[in-house]
Amino acid sequence: MNETPSTSPGLLDRPWLEWISRLLLGGVLLTAGSLKAFDMPAMADSLMNYDLFPLAVVNLIAIVLPLLEILLGVGLIAGLFYRGSRLLASVVFAMFLFSIAYAVARGLDIDCGCFGTAKAMHVGALAILRNTFFLVCLLPLWFNRRPAWRLDRLLFKA
Secondary structure, three states, X not given: OOOOOOOOOOOOOOHXXXXXXXXXXXXHHHHHHHHHHOOHHHHHHXXXXXXXXXXXXXXXXXXXXXXXXXXXXXXHHHOOOHHHHHHHHHHHHHHHHHHXXXXXXXXXXXXXXXXXXXXXXXXXXXXXXXXXXXXXXXXXXXHOOOOOOOHHHHHHOO
8 A cells, every 4th residue: 555645734834833932932032131131240140150151251141142132032033034043042042951950950059040130030940941841942943844924035035
């Protein structure tokens, strides 16, 4: 019996799921970046608590990261520079997950600084679970073959 491959889309290949994921992740990045941008000294303090980088690098990250998060949030929601936004957002969320998991493994008793000081969350299982959820939400952005609306397609005919 000759079976033809199914042409029905899988769960990750749904434009509406990609759109919801883009709105969720873009909103998270916009919110986090905006909250951090208005309190960069507190952002630097949060980064120092992780004890991963020297002071000069911490200050650079405290300046660049909020702006990057805002740009990535806009990029994901609008579908602008979509491939780059998707890639950088994946790297950023993976780095967040790694940093929090590493802090937990080292037994650090710190706030994650994920949403600045306004929405302080302690590093722990809940922060790891939340960031894992964000990484899972990225899957439709990578595996959808029928993309939802993107500004890139209008501007660059891609």
